[in-house]
Amino acid sequence: MSTSVIAMGVALFLVINLVVGLAALSLLFGTFETIFGKPKLTLLRATKSGNYFAFGFKWNSAKEPMAIDVIRLRLFNPWGTPTQVEMAKSFEVKRSSFATEIEMGPAFIDLLGAKNFDLALVQVEVSSSRDGVNFSFEMKGPKFRRLVEGANLTVAEFLSQHKLDVIKGSKSPIDIPMRSFIADTVPGRGPMLKVATNPVFAGDFSAAPAAAGAAGVPAAANFKVAKVWIEPGCIVCNACEDIYKDVFEVTATTCLIRPGAPLDDGLRVQEAAEACPVEVIKYTIAS
Numbered sequence: 001m002s003t004s005v006i007a008m009g010v011a012l013f014l015v016i017n018l019v020v021g022l023a024a025l026s027l028l029f030g031t032f033e034t035i036f037g038k039p040k041l042t043l044l045r046a047t048k049s050g051n052y053f054a055f056g057f058k059w060n061s062a063k064e065p066m067a068i069d070v071i072r073l074r075l076f077n078p079w080g081t082p083t084q085v086e087m088a089k090s091f092e093v094k095r096s097s098f099a100t101e102i103e104m105g106p107a108f109i110d111l112l113g114a115k116n117f118d119l120a121l122v123q124v125e126v127s128s129s130r131d132g133v134n135f136s137f138e139m140k141g142p143k144f145r146r147l148v149e150g151a152n153l154t155v156a157e158f159l160s161q162h163k164l165d166v167i168k169g170s171k172s173p174i175d176i177p178m179r180s181f182i183a184d185t186v187p188g189r190g191p192m193l194k195v196a197t198n199p200v201f202a203g204d205f206s207a208a209p210a211a212a213g214a215a216g217v218p219a220a221a222n223f224k225v226a227k228v229w230i231e232p233g234c235i236v237c238n239a240c241e242d243i244y245k246d247v248f249e250v251t252a253t254t255c256l257i258r259p260g261a262p263l264d265d266g267l268r269v270q271e272a273a274e275a276c277p278v279e280v281i282k283y284t285i286a287s
């Protein structure tokens with residue numbers, strides 16, 4: 001075999017190795033990006049009293065610029081009481097990875113002490129009210145309790161470990177009211193949801209009129225609205241527009257009443273006002 005053929009064989013072998021090596025490296029970095037590039041929530045040890053919630057949130061702010069400013073905790077507890085709890089607090093805007101400690105109020109203690117908490121689901125949502133971005137982390141009650149009560153790192157230690165800037169102040173500029181929904185717990189026989197399609201509970205729903213409210217409560221009479229307006233403090237959550245977009249228009253910074261909005265469906269206006277987490281939707285009933 002001539003020397004040139006051997007040299008070509010060696011060159012070809014090296015080129016193939018190079019291509020395979022590069023492909024493997026790019027796959028590896030792609031996997032790293034997928035695994036480690038995702039926003040990450042870490043529950044931390046609160047240094048203040050028991051209703052403080054401490055957490056760290058890391059994301060690639062160069063790749064995904066955002067103004068994070070709301071933490072929301074939700075409890076879904078169909079097999080205990082309260083059935084559902086939602087609490088949210090806004091805080092100073094953070095534009096890069098951060099850690100903070102927020103006072104959630106007494107409802108946080110109630111959440112941890114809810115009956116049948118171990119069967120419940122807890123959702124921690126870190127969001128940007130300005131950019132309309134939400135990052136949601138869900139876990140079972142026992143895991144949430146374990147992470148909260150077993151957290152080792154404090155906010156200061158987390159910031160120092162990740163070489164993050166200390167951002168002073170965790171005082172909430174807006175207190176968003178806590179909402180709690182209490183209903184009867186589902187009766188025995190294991191964790192089953194009381195829904196109309198569940199044959200175990202079919203009898204409970206058979207007499208319910210189709211168009212009326214739940215459990216046979218007659219539908220409320222509608223009414224006309226004389227005036228509807230938005231007071232300062234809207235956090236642009238979009239709830240009102242989702243409910244009644246003919247009336248409410250949510251912009252990047254606030255909510256507006258559309259010119260010429262229909263005012264004859266008072267029940268929907270009322271529903272939007274009740275859904276507003278900061279209770280800034282006001283209206284008067286036409287006489």
Ligand code: SF4
Pocket residue numbers: 230233234235236237238239240241248250254255272275276277278279280281
């Ligand atoms: S529901 Fe309330 S806070 Fe949300 S966008 Fe409408 S007015 Fe603003």
